[in-house]
Amino acid sequence: MQALKTAATGMSAQQMRVDVISNNLANMSTTGYNARRAEFADLHYRQLAKPGTVNASDGSVLPTGVQLGLGVRPSSVAMELAQGSLSQSGGDLDVAIEGEGYLEVTLPSGDAAYTRDGALKRTGDGLIVNSDGLQVAPGITIPDDTRSISINANGEIFGYFDGQIEAELLGQLTLVDFSNGKGLEAMGSSIFRETEASGPPIQGIPGEAGLGTIRQGYLEDSSVDAVREITDLIEAQRGYELNAKVITAADQMLSATAQVR
Known part of the structure; x- marks a missing residue:
């Protein structure tokens, strides 16, 4: 089931985001430090039906198609060039x-x-x-x-x-x-x-x-905004938990499939 692998990439992404946030918070008192932000991009897509494909049954053109995403990947950890106080x-x-x-x-x-x-x-x-x-x-x-x-x-x-x-x-x-x-x-x-x-x-x-x-x-002073970092940390934690829930749900679905008689 693809959902297991997709959710795993989501958990890895949120873990990386937490790592970046922890480094920002650790450097709250570092002179001249600029906060970093983890940035992500979606992975490749499975093209089950490409947009614009001609429907074989009636010859119409599919307006959207069927594209299943394969997860997320880190694209960069960018430095925010903000002036500290x-x-x-x-x-x-x-x-x-x-x-x-x-x-x-x-x-x-x-x-x-x-x-x-x-x-x-x-x-x-x-x-x-x-x-x-x-x-x-x-x-x-x-x-x-x-x-x-x-x-x-x-x-x-x-x-x-x-x-x-x-x-x-x-x-x-x-x-x-x-x-x-x-x-x-x-x-x-x-x-x-x-x-x-x-x-x-x-x-x-x-x-x-x-x-x-x-x-x-x-x-x-460091340009780290503690309130923003804590907010981002909570968001990353919830994102990690939701991806873990997806893995649990996919596992239960596979278990139910295996028990079909």
Whole structure:
């Protein structure tokens, strides 16, 4: 009975949906995290009678035909590119991107990667890095004798030194954007990598060419909506139960057929 296999695909789909929801809820407090959504598509159809087939008995054309679906399959787990709310942290190297764009970091392999997690730090040598110690492009160093720093909306980093009235420009943060941000490959630790689907990186100055601006002393919260996630979780649970009911019903029907004398 095809219903057994069809319902099984439905249960697998709802299980995958729960897995995605659980990851979203687990990352409710992850800086710069974008919620994911599981998307599905129907499987092939058994064409018992194709639409438009000529009826052999009277020559009329069937308007709809008979097409039996074979279930559901996962089509993608898409990232929702929604801006999370900004929370004031007070850190002089904490930056939030208000709008489009990613900070570029350099992986240990030398390849470029991208993140919206602006909880930046500096090493013992004064180099600006992210929380995992990856260098933030374009490689800005803060001198040891810097009394304080200031980062404006355009990403310019200024340092204040003892005995100087005017601030000194230390470097310029840049942002990177993509034509299809949903096509980026997630690597964990809020780090993404370029793919053919995302397109090549488009680098620019914050506040220009459609890129967002920099807010010093703020961090971007996760964009996960807890109420929506719980609602989706209940819906997925009920969908799983209904598909299990279909398997039970199909099993009972097969049992009744086997007992026919």
